[in-house]
Amino acid sequence: MATSLKNLSQHSDTNITDISHKKFGIVVSEWNEEITESLYEGAVETLRTHGAKKENIYRKNVPGSFELSLGAQWVAEVKEIDAVICLGCVIQGETKHFDFICDAVAHGITNVGLKYNKPVIFGVLTPDNQQQALDRAGGKHGNKGDEAAITAIKMLGF
């Protein structure tokens, strides 16, 4: 279902796992910082609301979304980390660069989760423009960071 038809921050709180002792790594791209900081705030707020301890949430910055995969690997290889959330925003430009980044980061993040057998969540916005990004980073369509955090929690409960 398209995000425009649902809210990223509306989710069922039923069957949410006890995460009071779980440790989360959040990898944040510094490109489009205004957006990614909002995603980060949404993710942390959601984790804390559902019981995660502040001291169990670790942040790792990377320059851009293309670097999220390696950043996720550096975090996922730490055995104490239970789940990794990757946050970024890749905005379409004039060239195919957008496609290459999005493809690389989607595949890269997937491979890290499979390699380390732990949830590595794709919290990357891929909008056509800045307004679409703002709408999904705490705007009218909710917050992708919130959605990513809920996804991590649900995966820990499976």
Ligand SMILES: Nc1c(NC[C@H](O)[C@H](O)[C@H](O)CO)[nH]c(=O)[nH]c1=O
């Ligand atoms: N244009 C965007 C980028 N570009 C930078 C790449 O992610 C990468 O850092 C560079 O190609 C060097 O490897 N990154 C974003 O996250 N968002 C963009 O809109």
Ligand SMILES: CC(=O)[C@@H](O)COP(=O)(O)O
């Ligand atoms: C997604 C990007 O890397 C973007 O900033 C590149 O813009 P352009 O395709 O106009 O070079």
